[in-house]
Amino acid sequence: MGVVQTNALHLVSTHELETLRTALAAGRVPLDLQAKLERLGVKGPLHYSIEQHSLLFIALLLAAHAGDFDRGTAADRERLLRVLAYVRKDDDAIPDQRSDGFTDDHREVRAATLELESLLDEFKLWRLRHQVPKMWLAQCHRPWSPVPA
DSSP: OOOOOOOOGGGSOHHHHHHHHHHHHTTOOOHHHHHHHHHHTTTOHHHHHHHHHHHHHHHHHHHHHTTSOOOSOHHHHHHHHHHHHHHHOSSSSSOTTSTTTTHHHHHHHHHHHHHTHHHHHHHHHHHHHHHHHHHHHHHHTOTTSOOOO
């Protein structure tokens, strides 16, 4: 795949990275990031793409922090974290309030997706094999579900 040129991730401060890293290491997604992703998911295709890829990045980082998914390098995870911190920012290269305010966010997400495509594909397969069956089982064993006799 081709490489998408980006140059805006330097706008993410050390503090922004560390607060996001700390939250994800504790198994939490900051409420402001959750709310932003929910808003993005209903705006249009470009916004939906940012939301869906960000959710994938978050899931990978949470699984890595939990010690469940051990593939990829520390640099790969740092790249995903930096992109998420960028998406979380409202006042970045193109402020999010502008009508074109998410084109830079999309560019950063797309670049990371292309750069880390094999890792993300590997994570999706791992998730299908390990996490999805657990979710199905949990759904089947809810206390209010009828239990077969």
